[in-house]
Amino acid sequence: MSVLVEISGLRKAFGPLQVLRGIDLTVSRGEVVCVIGPSGSGKSTLLRCVNLLEEPTGGRVVVDGVELTDPDVDIDAARRRIGMVFQQFNLFSHLSVLDNLTIAQRKVLRRGRAEAERVARENLARVGLAEKIDAMPGQLSGGQQQRVAIARSLSMAPELMLFDEPTSALDPELVGDVLGVMRQLADEGMTMMVVTHEMQFAREVADRVLFMDGGVVVEEGPADEVIGEPRHERTRTFLSRVLDPTHHGPGDPTS
Amino acid sequence: MALSKRRRAQVVRGVQYGVLVVAAVALALAVDWQQVRHAFLDADAAGRLFPGIILTGLKNTLVYAALGFAVGLGLGLVLALMRMSSVGPYRWLATAYIEFFRGVPALLVFIAFGFGVPLAFQIRFDTYSTVALSLGLVGAAYMAETIRAGIQAVPKGQVEAARSLGMPAGMAMFTIVIPQAFRIILPPLTNELILLTKDSSLVYLLGVARDEYELTKIGREALNVSPNLTPILVAGLCYLIITIPLSQLSRYLERRTGGRRISSPESTGLEVKA
Numbered sequence: 001m002s003v004l005v006e007i008s009g010l011r012k013a014f015g016p017l018q019v020l021r022g023i024d025l026t027v028s029r030g031e032v033v034c035v036i037g038p039s040g041s042g043k044s045t046l047l048r049c050v051n052l053l054e055e056p057t058g059g060r061v062v063v064d065g066v067e068l069t070d071p072d073v074d075i076d077a078a079r080r081r082i083g084m085v086f087q088q089f090n091l092f093s094h095l096s097v098l099d100n101l102t103i104a105q106r107k108v109l110r111r112g113r114a115e116a117e118r119v120a121r122e123n124l125a126r127v128g129l130a131e132k133i134d135a136m137p138g139q140l141s142g143g144q145q146q147r148v149a150i151a152r153s154l155s156m157a158p159e160l161m162l163f164d165e166p167t168s169a170l171d172p173e174l175v176g177d178v179l180g181v182m183r184q185l186a187d188e189g190m191t192m193m194v195v196t197h198e199m200q201f202a203r204e205v206a207d208r209v210l211f212m213d214g215g216v217v218v219e220e221g222p223a224d225e226v227i228g229e230p231r232h233e234r235t236r237t238f239l240s241r242v243l244d245p246t247h248h249g250p251g252d253p254t255s
Numbered sequence: 256m257a258l259s260k261r262r263r264a265q266v267v268r269g270v271q272y273g274v275l276v277v278a279a280v281a282l283a284l285a286v287d288w289q290q291v292r293h294a295f296l297d298a299d300a301a302g303r304l305f306p307g308i309i310l311t312g313l314k315n316t317l318v319y320a321a322l323g324f325a326v327g328l329g330l331g332l333v334l335a336l337m338r339m340s341s342v343g344p345y346r347w348l349a350t351a352y353i354e355f356f357r358g359v360p361a362l363l364v365f366i367a368f369g370f371g372v373p374l375a376f377q378i379r380f381d382t383y384s385t386v387a388l389s390l391g392l393v394g395a396a397y398m399a400e401t402i403r404a405g406i407q408a409v410p411k412g413q414v415e416a417a418r419s420l421g422m423p424a425g426m427a428m429f430t431i432v433i434p435q436a437f438r439i440i441l442p443p444l445t446n447e448l449i450l451l452t453k454d455s456s457l458v459y460l461l462g463v464a465r466d467e468y469e470l471t472k473i474g475r476e477a478l479n480v481s482p483n484l485t486p487i488l489v490a491g492l493c494y495l496i497i498t499i500p501l502s503q504l505s506r507y508l509e510r511r512t513g514g515r516r517i518s519s520p521e522s523t524g525l526e527v528k529a
């Protein structure tokens with residue numbers, strides 16, 4: 001399998017705060033990588049460095065042969081092929097669902113109206129929301145908004161999809177629909193990097209799981225190994241908190 | 256004897272109404288109604304104002320306010336973007352501009368534009384350009400701050416979503432952020448238009464032709480031939496014909512945007528309720 005994402009020696013600091021302390025990671029085409037780890041460990045920052053929403057302090061990020069950390073790179077061109085889905089959905093609130101899906105196709109990819117609409121309809125159908133095409137974002141539930149956001153990214157025909165805790169802002173009963181769409185995307189062969197706290201999803205869908213803590217990758221491997229039989233103490237502690245949150249010992253700092 | 260809380264509130268309210276009524280009656284008795292009728296309510300004098308006060312005065316007031324607003328909005332947007340620029344000199348320039356034009360009376364700007372600039376640059380503006388520029392320059396200083404507050408009230412995630420779809424920064428600003436910002440600031444912008452409508456009366460400073468008179472000028476000119484002050488009252492009522500619908504509109508827009516509001520341009524803070 002060919003390499004799509006190649007990250008080496010990635011560092012990121014916010015002022016004196018070292019958030020990423022040297023990350024090396026390659027993602028192959030069609031691979032699904034889930035990133036797990038405690039709050040503040042740098043998961044979002046890592047993901048945001050992959051499409052340069054955050055400017056790395058050091059190291060290299062190469063996506064599909066283009067070095068994003070090269071100062072002369074056409075970052076807008078590179079981002080067209082990297083979809084991103086946010087925890088807070090971030091649909092354009094002044095635009096209808098259809099316009100959310102067509103605006104970048106038309107203005108960035110310069111597609112004609114008819115083609116952009118056709119692509120939009122296709123992708124809305126893919127996430128099961130064909131009938132919401134004329135709705136405004138405010139009229140949709142959180143789960144529906146997130147699926148529209150996924151369809152919006154897919155309309156750009158990306159090579160890579162980044163998901164930053166896509167279900168964390170959702171009511172529990174809406175999580176399943178969004179995970180279902182992501183599962184289907186994975187089955188269709190999309191390359192995905194997913195920051196998530198949904199361990200069940202990670203176990204079933206991820207080809208590889210990364211456990212991050214303190215700005216480094218502590219442990220990585222197949223989902224069943226990292227989540228099922230973690231080798232590192234920190235991973236075990238984290239998982240026991242996430243999987244069984246009611247049973248911390250007394251004085252546990254996360255309570 | 257202890258009154259219940261509700262009873263006490265009723266008593267307090269009753270007393271407040273009582274005081275108001277007494278004050279109103281006292282004022283009404285103190286006024287010499289005969290004099291007022293002579294001075295302000297002369298039907299003949301009022302009648303002579305029509306239709307000129309509508310066809311010329313009201314029309315020109317509307318035109319001046321609209322032109323000033325258009326110039327102010329365009330320039331205000333440029334200033335707002337400069338204010339938020341990462342380029343130092345742009346920020347300083349915009350700040351200096353805003354401080355200056357918010358700090359000096361509009362009257363002085365009218366004088367500068369009506370007489371000073373034509374003198375200094377040897378160019379002549381017609382009345383409409385002079386008014387549009389003077390009102391626009393002053394209005395822009397206020398609107399720049401309103402627009403900036405609106406832009407900053409748009410959640411950061413909107414830009415991030417736009418950029419990650421491959422939009423360059425400028426495109427994200429103009430197609431995603433600014434349209435949302437203007438929705439948020441429609442109510443304060445409407446108030447800005449009301450202020451400009453009233454400030455357009457400063458045109459009286461310039462020597463303007465008869466068909467360029469606006470409401471205040473028409474009222475003042477009519478005073479010369481009127482035996483009383485009725486024209487001033489009529490001119491005032493004409494302003495209200497413009498401003499009251501505008502402020503109703505502003506209130507309606509504020510309700511419709513669901514509580515998201517930006518404070519007036521005078522204060523720098525802004526409140527955004529989700």
Ligand SMILES: Nc1ncnc2c1ncn2[C@@H]1O[C@H](COP(=O)(O)OP(=O)(O)OP(=O)(O)O)[C@@H](O)[C@H]1O
Nearest residue numbers: 014017019037038039040041042043044045046165
């Ligand atoms: N723009 C920023 N400026 C300053 N500090 C930041 C910024 N963004 C993130 N940080 C800090 O970087 C650290 C890592 O943040 P990050 O969002 O990557 O963590 P995370 O693993 O995604 O956590 P969570 O699970 O809570 O989302 C945190 O300590 C955070 O406070």
Ligand SMILES: [Mg+2]
Nearest residue numbers: 043044045165
């Ligand atoms: Mg995060």
